[in-house]
Amino acid sequence: MSAERVSWRPAAAxxxxxxxxxxxxxxxxxxxxxxxxxLYTPLAWLDGRLQTDIAAxxxxxxxxxxxxxxxxxxxxxxxxxxxxxLWLALPTFLALSFGLRLLDRLWPAQRSPLRTWMAGLVxxxxxxxxxxxxxxxxxxxxxxxxxxGLWWMADSQSHRGAWKTxxxxxxxxxxxxxxxxxxxxxxxxxxxxxxxxxxxxxAPARLxxxxxxxxxxxxxxxxxxxxxxxxxxxxxxxPYFNHWFHSxxxxxxxxxxxxxxxxxxxxxxxxxLRLLRKSNDFSEASLADARLLLGFAALAGWLWAxxxxxxxxxxxxxxxxxxxxxxxxxxxxxLTSYAFWLGVYSxxxxxLPLELLCSLLIVGLLSQAFARRWTRTALVLGALLAxxxxxxxxxxxxxxxxxxxxxxxxxxxPGSLIVSSTEEPIGHAAAFLPREVPLYAIRNNFxxxxxxxxxxxxxxxxxxxxxxPLWLLRxxxxxxxxAQRMSLYGLHLDGACRPIEDSxxxxxxxxxxxxxxxxxxxxxxxx
Numbered sequence: 001m002s003a004e005r006v007s008w009r010p011a012a013a014x015x016x017x018x019x020x021x022x023x024x025x026x027x028x029x030x031x032x033x034x035x036x037x038x039l040y041t042p043l044a045w046l047d048g049r050l051q052t053d054i055a056a057x058x059x060x061x062x063x064x065x066x067x068x069x070x071x072x073x074x075x076x077x078x079x080x081x082x083x084x085x086l087w088l089a090l091p092t093f094l095a096l097s098f099g100l101r102l103l104d105r106l107w108p109a110q111r112s113p114l115r116t117w118m119a120g121l122v123x124x125x126x127x128x129x130x131x132x133x134x135x136x137x138x139x140x141x142x143x144x145x146x147x148x149g150l151w152w153m154a155d156s157q158s159h160r161g162a163w164k165t166x167x168x169x170x171x172x173x174x175x176x177x178x179x180x181x182x183x184x185x186x187x188x189x190x191x192x193x194x195x196x197x198x199x200x201x202x203a204p205a206r207l208x209x210x211x212x213x214x215x216x217x218x219x220x221x222x223x224x225x226x227x228x229x230x231x232x233x234x235x236x237x238x239p240y241f242n243h244w245f246h247s248x249x250x251x252x253x254x255x256x257x258x259x260x261x262x263x264x265x266x267x268x269x270x271x272x273l274r275l276l277r278k279s280n281d282f283s284e285a286s287l288a289d290a291r292l293l294l295g296f297a298a299l300a301g302w303l304w305a306x307x308x309x310x311x312x313x314x315x316x317x318x319x320x321x322x323x324x325x326x327x328x329x330x331x332x333x334x335l336t337s338y339a340f341w342l343g344v345y346s347x348x349x350x351x352l353p354l355e356l357l358c359s360l361l362i363v364g365l366l367s368q369a370f371a372r373r374w375t376r377t378a379l380v381l382g383a384l385l386a387x388x389x390x391x392x393x394x395x396x397x398x399x400x401x402x403x404x405x406x407x408x409x410x411x412x413x414p415g416s417l418i419v420s421s422t423e424e425p426i427g428h429a430a431a432f433l434p435r436e437v438p439l440y441a442i443r444n445n446f447x448x449x450x451x452x453x454x455x456x457x458x459x460x461x462x463x464x465x466x467x468x469p470l471w472l473l474r475x476x477x478x479x480x481x482x483a484q485r486m487s488l489y490g491l492h493l494d495g496a497c498r499p500i501e502d503s504x505x506x507x508x509x510x511x512x513x514x515x516x517x518x519x520x521x522x523x524x525x526x527x
Contacts, residue, residue, distance in 0.1 A: 011100035018124040023134035028081030031395040036425030038136040041065040042072040052438040057427030059446035080402030089134040095143035105154035108319040110367035123359040127289035128352040145176035146353040157322040166209035174217020185340040192332030248454040260346040282348035285393030295358020298365040407432035408501040415468025421482035443485040452521035470512040490517035
């Protein structure tokens with residue numbers, strides 16, 4: 001069997017080792033998004049609760065749940081945290097496997113077991129990669145598709161035609177963007193790569209194949225959910241971009257997160273330098289990482305070394321020639337993806353595929369620069385220097401337990417209605433409510449009595465006319481704003497609160513009494 005046929009095995013073994021190690025050391029996931037919507041939305045979609053509940057998981061209620069369905073079903077079946085973590089670690093394994101195979105395609109002459117291990121170590125310890133391993137963020141799913149697409153581009157060089165190369169890449173990019181909209185930045189990166197991947201006269205065929213694959217992928221991964229949103233809310237991207245679609249269920253705004261965007265040109269230019277110090281400049285949780293700076297430098301060094309070789313008279317084997325032909329497509333992919341991230345998001349976690357790629361570029365250039373002497377020393381010291389500045393954000397982990405997540409409500413009388421008024425993540429608990437008991441959010445990061453939409457009017461009407469018992473689901477730590485918002489609906493506590501057995505949060509259920517109140521939402525929705 002040829003070396004090319006078996007080359008996937010070392011990469012897969014290294015990827016498996018580091019992925020399992022990261023999952024084991026960090027323990028089971030308990031991040032804010034999991035407690036808010038990653039469990040609630042897929043189960044609510046399956047159970048029909050999305051038609052009876054209102055914004056139980058806040059704005060994130062309407063994020064595409066398709067990628068979360070297997071996780072949610074495992075939790076519902078009572079699976080242990082270790083088993084669920086294995087499932088959640090699969091995208092990390094795939095992303096790392098494709099990345100290590102890409103490394104061998106870009107620098108085929110310097111392939112070695114030590115390089116594969118050092119590249120895996122640098123990649124898995126990244127400030128985005130490591131905390132997201134075996135977690136529900138779904139950025140690793142994006143990374144698996146993106147690195148898979150880059151590997152396919154490299155593997156197809158010079159022996160597959162435009163359609164056989166770029167249709168699968170488009171399919172992978174479309175699947176990624178459909179599952180998580182932020183992956184659109186990498187779709188644009190693939191457009192730049194396709195434009196630069198060969199003669200200009202063939203560019204239309206490459207771009208056409210990429211577009212067809214992208215449309216098919218997006219239709220598969222986003223189509224069912226987008227159709228649901230269109231049918232129920234009149235906006236296939238609800239609640240985002242509502243300044244275009246004008247759904248009455250949300251204000252007419254795009255709801256972009258502007259907290260981390262650069263404020264000046266200098267802020268935009270020095271992002272890789274600012275990442276060297278621990279800060280909250282690009283994340284809710286503080287982090288630091290040198291991979292972006294070192295990776296960009298390695299990419300520049302690789303391009304410079306390639307130009308020198310292009311001018312030389314010496315010949316090279318086909319693998320090295322194919323690798324050099326990938327320089328400009330890869331540069332286009334990196335710069336376009338990064339520029340979109342910088343101008344639209346600037347949230348570091350969304351850079352996970354690019355961080356992983358930078359890890360590979362760092363190790364790859366070291367293996368080339370020190371190919372003749374001190375190779376082992378350079379790889380080991382270079383890996384350690386890349387890792388040293390890293391400060392990982394803490395997103396929340398718990399010890400492994402079985403079942404992974406458990407919630408038990410006190411017995412509720414027939415006809416009960418639950419309300420919530422908090423910006424804390426309590427959606428996971430709503431997933432364990434009896435199906436006949438709806439939950440209305442009065443206030444959270446999407447709902448507020450002072451932001452009149454059709455959904456807010458439904459909450460107001462539902463509370464005013466509900467004939468049965470009313471209950472408040474809330475964190476044990478009392479929120480003063482919550483009480484003020486409830487009073488606008490004539491709601492007040494009416495007795496002692498009951499604790500809820502919840503493995504993820506300290507919650508309680510409190511009886512409410514309702515008094516007459518003045519209607520709030522009389523204006524047309526969305527304005």
